[in-house]
Amino acid sequence: MKPVVIKAEGISKSYNLSRSLLSGVQHELGAVDPRILQKAYGSGDKITALSDISFEVRQGEVIGVIGRNGAGKTTLLKTLAGITKPTSGYAEISGQMAAILEIGMGFHSDLTGMENIFFNGKLMGMSKNDIRRQIDNIIDFSGVSEFINVPVKYYSKGMYARLAFAVVAHLSADIILLDEVFLFGDVDFKKASFQRINQLISEGRTLMIVTHNLNELVSVCSRVFILRNGEIIADGHPEQIIPQYVEEVFSSIHKKNKNIRGFHDRLKEWETSDSPGNDTVRVRRLSVKRSEGDHDGTITNSDAIDICFTFEKLLPVSNYDFGFLLKDSGDNPVFGSTTMQCDKSVMENSTGVFTATGTIPGNLLNSGTFFLHFLIIEKSLNQVNLLPEGLFFKVELNDSLSKEIASSRFIGPLRPGLQWKISNEK
Amino acid sequence: MQTRRITPNSDKISTGLGELFSSLPLLFAFARRDIKIKYAQTYMGIFWSVFQPISALVIVSLFFGKLIHLDSGETPYPVFSFCGMLGWFYFVYLAGHSGLSLVTQQDIVRKASFPKIVLPFSKAISGLLDYGIWFVILIILLIVYGFEFKFRMFLFPAFFMINIIAGLAVGIWVAALSVRYRDLYQIVPYLIGMSIFVTPVVYPVETVSGWMRYVLYLNPMSGVLEGYRWTLLGTQIPSSNFLLGFGLLLILFITGLIFFKRTENKIADLI
Numbered sequence: 001m002k003p004v005v006i007k008a009e010g011i012s013k014s015y016n017l018s019r020s021l022l023s024g025v026q027h028e029l030g031a032v033d034p035r036i037l038q039k040a041y042g043s044g045d046k047i048t049a050l051s052d053i054s055f056e057v058r059q060g061e062v063i064g065v066i067g068r069n070g071a072g073k074t075t076l077l078k079t080l081a082g083i084t085k086p087t088s089g090y091a092e093i094s095g096q097m098a099a100i101l102e103i104g105m106g107f108h109s110d111l112t113g114m115e116n117i118f119f120n121g122k123l124m125g126m127s128k129n130d131i132r133r134q135i136d137n138i139i140d141f142s143g144v145s146e147f148i149n150v151p152v153k154y155y156s157k158g159m160y161a162r163l164a165f166a167v168v169a170h171l172s173a174d175i176i177l178l179d180e181v182f183l184f185g186d187v188d189f190k191k192a193s194f195q196r197i198n199q200l201i202s203e204g205r206t207l208m209i210v211t212h213n214l215n216e217l218v219s220v221c222s223r224v225f226i227l228r229n230g231e232i233i234a235d236g237h238p239e240q241i242i243p244q245y246v247e248e249v250f251s252s253i254h255k256k257n258k259n260i261r262g263f264h265d266r267l268k269e270w271e272t273s274d275s276p277g278n279d280t281v282r283v284r285r286l287s288v289k290r291s292e293g294d295h296d297g298t299i300t301n302s303d304a305i306d307i308c309f310t311f312e313k314l315l316p317v318s319n320y321d322f323g324f325l326l327k328d329s330g331d332n333p334v335f336g337s338t339t340m341q342c343d344k345s346v347m348e349n350s351t352g353v354f355t356a357t358g359t360i361p362g363n364l365l366n367s368g369t370f371f372l373h374f375l376i377i378e379k380s381l382n383q384v385n386l387l388p389e390g391l392f393f394k395v396e397l398n399d400s401l402s403k404e405i406a407s408s409r410f411i412g413p414l415r416p417g418l419q420w421k422i423s424n425e426k
Numbered sequence: 427m428q429t430r431r432i433t434p435n436s437d438k439i440s441t442g443l444g445e446l447f448s449s450l451p452l453l454f455a456f457a458r459r460d461i462k463i464k465y466a467q468t469y470m471g472i473f474w475s476v477f478q479p480i481s482a483l484v485i486v487s488l489f490f491g492k493l494i495h496l497d498s499g500e501t502p503y504p505v506f507s508f509c510g511m512l513g514w515f516y517f518v519y520l521a522g523h524s525g526l527s528l529v530t531q532q533d534i535v536r537k538a539s540f541p542k543i544v545l546p547f548s549k550a551i552s553g554l555l556d557y558g559i560w561f562v563i564l565i566i567l568l569i570v571y572g573f574e575f576k577f578r579m580f581l582f583p584a585f586f587m588i589n590i591i592a593g594l595a596v597g598i599w600v601a602a603l604s605v606r607y608r609d610l611y612q613i614v615p616y617l618i619g620m621s622i623f624v625t626p627v628v629y630p631v632e633t634v635s636g637w638m639r640y641v642l643y644l645n646p647m648s649g650v651l652e653g654y655r656w657t658l659l660g661t662q663i664p665s666s667n668f669l670l671g672f673g674l675l676l677i678l679f680i681t682g683l684i685f686f687k688r689t690e691n692k693i694a695d696l697i
Contacts, residue, residue: 015695078694079432080432081539082430082432082539083536083537083538083539083694084691084692084694084695085432085433085434085435085691085692086432086433086434087434088434089434090431090432090433090434091431091432092429092430092431092432093429093430093431093432094428094429094430095428097430099538099539101537101538102537105533105534105537105538106459106533106534106538108459108463110462110463110466110467111459111462111463111466115459115462118455119455119458119459122451122452122455123452123455123534123538123540124538125540127451128451151466151467
């Protein structure tokens, strides 16, 4: 087994928000026991950012840290990096560590790309020789070699980000902590960054990455921490952890307010009075269910799924179509489908309540949480109306499959059951 | 493999100088960056750094020397006052810039992990370029006015060191306090500027008498400038009373380092 390189033991961190002159002086002199202060000023002045965090990271592990805003992700990184001190507990770091809370740290707009590389590299703990050895690689990677002796204020935002990430990508540290560094850049650059990160991983570096983009995370991490209110509430393989995270985020949103963000759990019905729609068509009901089953119960990846769109036609017109757009938990479209190709004779030139059911075949979707956006298409006006409200549902792996894939990793929103054939080539 | 331990704030008293010495490359990187930024996008670059001391020399010599007739004894007044300004302007630069170094670079302070004491100390290096230019002009003046080489000139670096420590002592205290009390940002540059009145920059110590003389003795920069003039210009050897100011300075410097170290762990949380 590889050696432990980061060991955190009971790390807690709280901030004292009291700004009074007196408490400030007392704090700086360190003369007063914080418990007395807490009594005097009330615990309302204290914010707990991390509470009792313990874990061990072994060499070569790639940890993803996810959690909602304010969960303590950045504070955890800052504490491990020694930028801020824990209130209690300790951490032991073996090996050289670099913490990247921001790419392009210390970049100055008046300095040239080259000058910024050197300063930025040193700030992140590289020695002059390290930088000299890597300088050609850094410039190559950044793709701004023509402008390397031009002040960075003349760079485009993309060039600036590429140069900044290039230094990070060539750090010599054994342990690298990254905080939300994939925010910039075009597709090509993102691809290059991921290649580079994979390369760092294959070199046996230990990485800890804080990010919001769940899909990117799955593809590189070997282990994921979920933080909530300063605690690690889950720690494990991303395949198991990420569905749990999405569930946790959406169930808490769901509890708070049924209409927040407009997504409902598998079923939504409207009274006639407040249903969405226009003078011709009104939406009555949206639902997701297993084709062989009801609205409750787990949907697994081998189940066929019915997407049902119930609406009332108030006028006997024939120029309407219905459909949906399926997105994954990272808000990336998976596919869309409409009634355009289907036989609509039953509803043509008549009024009444109808249900359009689209069936997603079994063995198509991967496990995960999916979001449905519903569409009403007015053909005569060439207009597509997206309903403000939608549904979400969760697909879980059925047991036989999940055992089978335990050794390998499937990435992406789809896991189609393809036809395979093995033939003998002679 | 070295193992680093991250623990809550300890009550151990430390000056943090060990950390400083292990981060010297970063200190020089900060200083180089300061100098490069200073001359970025200027057309005449270093010319301005030469123009400043020469204009100061001319203005002060004319105003205090010819107009007000400040008596500098046997020493020609331009050399006398220039020697004072050499040390005093360096002190002003160092105290002001190192004092505000944490606040002006708060982006880096908040996000990078390095011993923060590097920042105020780096200003001692970045200030050296200007100091060097002033010094070269002073040497030229000494030659022009026919000063001869004396062995006591070898004592000059000792006073130069005290000059650095004086600037840093003020700077480190201000830096540590400014993290919490941003008010200092407003008042400190002004106060440092006003200190020229209690420092014998353009006037000799002898013109001050009575209890006011003791204010000068307690001001370490007075001793530094007297030392400069003694070693370079051959004026009277500084009174031993100036040791009072140097003693005070030493206390201020060491307590400043300790205080800075104590605050350092909270800097990222507070700034």
